Amino acid sequence: MNNIAVIYQSHYGTTQKYAEWIAQALDADLLNRKKVSVSDLSQYDMIIYGGGLYAGGLLGIDLVSKSKFKHLVVFTVGLADPKLMDYAEIMAKAFQNQAYQPDQVYHFRGGIDYPKLSFLHRSLMTLLKKTVEKKSDSEISAEGKAILETYGQKVDFIDKEVLIPLLTYVKEILA
Template structure:
């Protein structure tokens, strides 16, 4: 693939950082979601879209699922550990069935600085904690629950440039 674009939508910067690294590694054009148009995407042989995960939604995914794209890679960025998290429901909710089979999806781990969260996002995190973590007995907590509980209200970052290697390899092999 010679002509590649990386699009992204990021609230707090971790998805943007991954998108920058991916574009750099592949020699691709980098476009923030608000700059990208369906007509612009048609100029590229491969579109790679990155979006942060919020309430099981992938930010900016509408751009690539509502417009025909021949070669599509999607990467998500969230707090959960991709090695132990099942993203099937999120993928099914965000990528239509006909497109799902043609789209390769990668999941990357981001970070969170509670001090920088918007009021609505802080409220969502508090509600999530109350509805899941606070209702479970200590013995029922999963590793993900414990990590969430331990990091709640703080500043934690798992962003790692090395984690993009499988995506880069896949894109180069197309």
Template sequence: MSKKILVAYKSKYGSTRKYAEWIASELNADLFEAQTVNTKLLSQYDVVIYGGGLYAGGIAGVKLVVNNPCKNLIVFTVGLADPNSTDYSAIINKNFTPELLAKTKFFHLRGGIDYKKLGPVHKVMMAMMKGMIQRKPESEREADDIEFLNTYNTKVSFEDKRTINSVVDYVKGL
């Protein structure tokens, strides 16, 4: 018997939506924007995959799955930082209870940014981040800091369809 899979996402600028579409396509899953999903719909699925962008220590729209128990929950986040050199534990612990953490599988993917499309709040946040990095002594700046400064105020995409393979393989192994 094949599993019934739902992919839900909240995307502000498009990267999370793109990853959600790729994952849903690979898994032949149903795809929904998070705001159209409710508890009744979630309960109809064997596997729920939720994707949300990372913003100021939060995962966009994650309350949907935090407040509604799912049988098999997989969460993927999308942010600018390199997932291979980023510690997401503070963000995960802030957004999930210990009980839910134990039952959830997490994946972290890399998105993109187009400064021209940012809303006023996100523009201010990025300017503040730039200021914080610039105040660090150069010897203390990490690779992500340098990359941030080098790409500030430009359009950058780190989206890579191949990075969904770990999510797809995990779900197929359930």
């Protein structure tokens, strides 16, 4: 089997959980983005990078968005339902160099646990909720909808099954 690194950046563990499942299924190295630099990655045939979505940005993506790798697969983990989301703007911001894009991108749903949020994150969510509430129904984005539906609660949408397309793709490419 080829050398694969699964790298993640996660504040509250949902992205980390998906990364752990992927690494386990592919017998890959699991690395915390905060503990690696680009030079550590040259030994791998494939990099699978996963980051949590925070205020429309993909955590830690600069690690892999500026250097070229043999194979790069990216996954995002957010609160909004991926079936309702348009990720074009997020991915355009994450990969500003149009000439270099990941081979594949996947979007998974995480969760949120309000009592566990940091003061800063909880304040931000309160602010976001107030902004969303001022909008008319037709103006509310998928993220806004998810904030209103889950505000103040503990919700967990993580699901191992959603990884099947990513795992199938990687196995085919590196077969």
